[in-house]
Amino acid sequence: MTRQRLGVNLDHVATLRNARGVDYPDPIRAAHLAIEAGADGITLHLREDRRHIRDADITRARSLPVPLNMEMAATDEMVAIACRERPHAACLVPERRAEITTEGGLDVAGNNGSLAPRIAHLRDAGIRVSLFIDPDERQLQAAASLGAPVVELHTGAYADGKPGELDRLIEAAKIATSLGLEVHAGHGLTFTNVAQVAAIPQIRELNIGHFIVGEAVFIGLTETVRRMRAIMEAARR
Numbered sequence: 309m310t311r312q313r314l315g316v317n318l319d320h321v322a323t324l325r326n327a328r329g330v331d332y333p334d335p336i337r338a339a340h341l342a343i344e345a346g347a348d349g350i351t352l353h354l355r356e357d358r359r360h361i362r363d364a365d366i367t368r369a370r371s372l373p374v375p376l377n378m379e380m381a382a383t384d385e386m387v388a389i390a391c392r393e394r395p396h397a398a399c400l401v402p403e404r405r406a407e408i409t410t411e412g413g414l415d416v417a418g419n420n421g422s423l424a425p426r427i428a429h430l431r432d433a434g435i436r437v438s439l440f441i442d443p444d445e446r447q448l449q450a451a452a453s454l455g456a457p458v459v460e461l462h463t464g465a466y467a468d469g470k471p472g473e474l475d476r477l478i479e480a481a482k483i484a485t486s487l488g489l490e491v492h493a494g495h496g497l498t499f500t501n502v503a504q505v506a507a508i509p510q511i512r513e514l515n516i517g518h519f520i521v522g523e524a525v526f527i528g529l530t531e532t533v534r535r536m537r538a539i540m541e542a543a544r545r
């Protein structure tokens with residue numbers, strides 16, 4: 309099976325920093341540690357309300373030695389920031405101000421008119437566009453028709469233990485590949501639930517954040533990233 313990349317999302321290092329209004333813990337310092345421990349990429353979500361990652365974090369993350377995946381809402385403001393900062397990838401996600409976390413996938417099928425120019429803008433800036441969607445055939449077809457090279461399947465419902473969700477992910481990964489899309493997945497993944505998703509052969513990358521940052525409090529960031537990588541690798545053997 310092809311090697312699966314691990315993108316470590318460090319948003320919640322910034323959440324902790326912002327809780328005190330000081331400049332530590334620093335998500336970029338955490339990124340260097342995560343990379344040394346085996347992260348293949350770093351993911352940062354610049355939310356419109358800047359509740360965790362801020363613009364200056366994205367600027368600093370550009371000098372990291374691995375690809376930066378910038379998660380962002382599909383708005384003119386965010387597209388302008390991405391085109392200025394030029395991360396390796398931009399993952400378009402739905403955002404609602406009052407939500408605690410990203411609650412569902414982007415409705416690509418219902419918004420292709422507004423997404424198309426934004427995707428084109430990002431692509432013209434040399435940024436690899438990914439669409440964060442639910443494991444749903446209609447959304448996959450819409451993503452492919454918009455010319456996005458990558459989809460990230462929202463694993464939140466699976467992580468919440470909803471029956472049938474693993475099968476939906478397996479089926480969606482097959483359909484996505486048949487449509488020529490590269491498949492990533494993420495949201496709510498932990499040491500306990502990651503193996504079954506990591507074992508889906510078509511999934512090339514997992515993005516994992518909240519659990520990694522939380523577990524780091526107990527066993528350290530280096531050990532957490534190493535263990536996550538080890539579980540992913542064992543699942544693909």
Ligand SMILES: CC(=O)[C@@H](O)[C@H](O)COP(=O)(O)O
Pocket residue numbers: 317319353355379401408409410440494495517518
């Ligand atoms: C899109 C997504 O899944 C990530 O952004 C992740 O959830 C961390 O950010 P939040 O906790 O702000 O949703």
Ligand SMILES: NCC(=O)COP(=O)(O)O
Pocket residue numbers: 317351460493494495496497515516517518519
């Ligand atoms: N796109 C998913 C992501 O980056 C991490 O989500 P989570 O592990 O913080 O839930």
